[in-house]
Amino acid sequence: SQQGEEDPQALSIQEGENATMNCSYKTSINNLQWYRQNSGRGLVHLILIRSNEREKHSGRLRVTLDTSKKSSSLLITASRAADTASYFCVLKAKGTYKYIFGTGTRLKVLA
Amino acid sequence: ETGVTQSPTHLIKTRGQQVTLRCSSQSGHNTVSWYQQALGQGPQFIFQYYREEENGRGNFPPRFSGLQFPNYSSELNVNALELDDSALYLCASSAATGEVEKLFFGSGTQLSVL
Numbered sequence: 001s002q003q004g005e006e007d008p009q010a011l012s013i014q015e016g017e018n019a020t021m022n023c024s025y026k027t028s029i030n031n032l033q034w035y036r037q038n039s040g041r042g043l044v045h046l047i048l049i050r051s052n053e054r055e056k057h058s059g060r061l062r063v064t065l066d067t068s069k070k071s072s073s074l075l076i077t078a079s080r081a082a083d084t085a086s087y088f089c090v091l092k093a094k095g096t097y098k099y100i101f102g103t104g105t106r107l108k109v110l111a
Numbered sequence: 112e113t114g115v116t117q118s119p120t121h122l123i124k125t126r127g128q129q130v131t132l133r134c135s136s137q138s139g140h141n142t143v144s145w146y147q148q149a150l151g152q153g154p155q156f157i158f159q160y161y162r163e164e165e166n167g168r169g170n171f172p173p174r175f176s177g178l179q180f181p182n183y184s185s186e187l188n189v190n191a192l193e194l195d196d197s198a199l200y201l202c203a204s205s206a207a208t209g210e211v212e213k214l215f216f217g218s219g220t221q222l223s224v225l
Binding site: 004096097098099100104 | 167217
């Protein structure tokens, strides 16, 4: 399978704590994005990092990318109950128009 | 709200039947891609259309086909439905300029094949 692998598969934390999820992949990429999905419906774009970038911030989100290790991580700081969702990394494979989704991390933030 | 709409929201079909799912892109977007998401898994790329031409395809058999219209709306057709086709089908549109890689998703069509 060409899917990215995410870990952990599931994560349960207390409100106010930080949540870190990781994505590993096998192909060369143009960019990597993270999306969030609530209740198994549409996905919402969170952040995009290009292959020549190492770190990017957006609000409470911090994304890192290590192309030599073919891995990325998403950090959500000061989590809230409303952050409860599934999170997916999405790769744009180099030289193709394909978007490859990771297996997802189900985050539960307890109030 | 992404401005991408899909219809219908739910659909029940029987094995062997054919189904058509529809997607209206966000205004100004000329690229549409379709995804299949089985329960508990990540979405799988089916194909992408750019200016009415298919320009990328995932590992799906030919009975999965699509169309994109001049107004950039799109259809996904699945022939000879199988039980394993039961899934959430998502479409996403993306812009012609600017952040062209950013995907705007509809809420999906939940297809059940009995």
